[in-house]
Amino acid sequence: MIVLEIKRSKLGKLRRLDPEYYNPELLRLEKSLEGALSLGDFVDIRVGRTMNSDIKKGEFHYIKTGDFKEGGVDLGQCFRADNINGVDLKVSDIVITRKGSVGNAWLVNVQGGGALISSEVFRLRAIEDALIDSSYLAAYLESFYGQAQILRLQSGMSIMSISQADLRNVKVVFVGNKDEIAREYKLASDLLVESDKLNKLAEELFNDSVLFEKGGSNLRSGFKVGISEIKKNDNFDAQFFIIRSAIKNVVLLNEISEICSGTEVGVTNYQDGGVQFMRVGNITKCGFINKSQQYISKQLFQELKERYQPKQNEVLLTKDGTPGVAMVVTGDIDAIISGGIVRLKVGSSNISPYYIALSLSSKYGQEQIRALVGGSNIKHLKIKDIGRIKIPILSIEIMEEIAKLVQKSIKLRKRGLRLKKEVIKNIRI
Structure with missing residues (x-):
């Protein structure tokens, strides 16, 4: 000490x-x-x-x-x-x-x-x-x-x-290279802006496609929702009911993916360095963040990785604390996920994990999750309820376009964050 x-x-x-x-x-x-x-x-x-x-x-x-x-x-x-x-x-x-x-x-x-x-x-x-x-x-x-x-x-x-x-x-x-630092930092910021724009385009394409597929556009002229439905869904947002009513073709999440829960290792297994132990606070829809990061030993990682290591093209979804945050795993991660996170191992070749993550993050997905969440002190989702979440099925072309926009958005964001960190690190007095 x-x-x-x-x-x-x-x-x-x-x-x-x-x-x-x-x-x-x-x-x-x-x-x-x-x-x-x-x-x-x-x-x-x-x-x-x-x-x-x-x-x-x-x-x-x-x-x-x-x-x-x-x-x-x-x-x-x-x-x-x-x-x-x-x-x-x-x-x-x-x-x-x-x-x-x-x-x-x-x-x-x-x-x-x-x-x-x-x-x-x-x-x-x-x-x-x-x-x-x-x-x-x-x-x-x-x-x-x-x-x-x-x-x-x-x-x-x-x-x-x-x-x-x-x-x-x-x-x-x-510092002497301040002009270069300013240019590079501005470029990094522009990449992050472009990433946000692409993700917003994906969200808009999703919402518009849901409304116009299968005659959903007819609902724009008006529709009725009973008081009992509003109470049941604890929701007074017209757009939620428009989207929900427009969707004619859906699959349940457990029909297109295997839902695998995380684990808890106990605070006694935390250490200053080693392999990442991913918790709810480390998951964002934009990707993994190093926030209050905890680590476990390499030996413990080897024991747990078969069941709890995030793999490429899986979707991580938070279920405790802040339920409903979804991110795509873009490559195998040397880490173990905590009990507050589930892995969605997508089994359908026609539905991209990027599309599933966008659907879960959309207003339609988030309102479903909100209705399923339980707990008075700590909010949580049950595994069986996660499996009941409905994923809209659009045309193959539209789903692929949405997935490409999300994937490109993630790549630009990674480039922007990497450049930003390099620029900040290069400021030396």
Whole structure:
């Protein structure tokens, strides 16, 4: 155990008592950055506002800390709000989380222009006439130098946060290859935007095809839904009932895939390195993320891999905690899945795992899952209920087109994330 002794005289005016503030490595970094410009010298920093928001109402996306994903913000899951004295965004602004998971940064793109931010988030906008490239600044804030300073300046007990004044004091260094870093970071951001566009195209093609196949388009003129149906489905969303009524040809998930549950290894088998133990928080519809990652020994992996290792072209689906998150395994993964995840081993040659994952992530799939979820404290799906989820069967051509769009979206996203990490790593002082 390492013990740091700090004299009272060294506490200064802040009287900070949290150990991280006096981390020797962070103190050395602070000293090395003396004389550098502060973020507040050339950037206007605003805190967002707490506003009434609703997932189905409002003209603008309303960004909170929970909307941040690896590589940016998931606008598709944002609540909506009306711009009544809200703090709005423009292209090339930078958004950074101030509360909860502090320090996540996003360079605002065309899709995010006009969005609003909550009180959990800061907006950074270059002061007029300030010669600063927002792409470089976003990369710097995500680099070791930006994140280390934010880590030291954040405070709190159960929920961490950073103050506006402290963020202004973050030191910024402009390295010699800053223009190259800005270009590469912008390219990475553009790849991620293109990935999101392709995934949205796939979702739109799915919804439109479901509505127009088998005469579903006739429902656009109107239809009736009984109160009992609304109560049964706990849903008042017209689009859900339109899609559900339009679908004439479906298969159950257990008819086209083998559903294999994960396992629990126990915390005593966790270790600092080794083979990944995938938990619910590591699964997103965009792929695997290294978040609060746990590891097990290679020996234990060898014992468990036959039953619990994710294989190429399988679909991973979360069933506990946050049920209904689906991702495609693009290649065999040296990992073991936890009990909160199931593997869907797709058996039909006519139905791509990419199409199944998109169907599960769609409004139609998510509403089915929501209706099947049980549990008062921790939400969960039973294996038998997962098998009852209905997958719409469209024409082979349409399903293949949807699968190709999803597959291309995933490839672009991987390229964008890989490039972004390389760029951030190349910032050296």
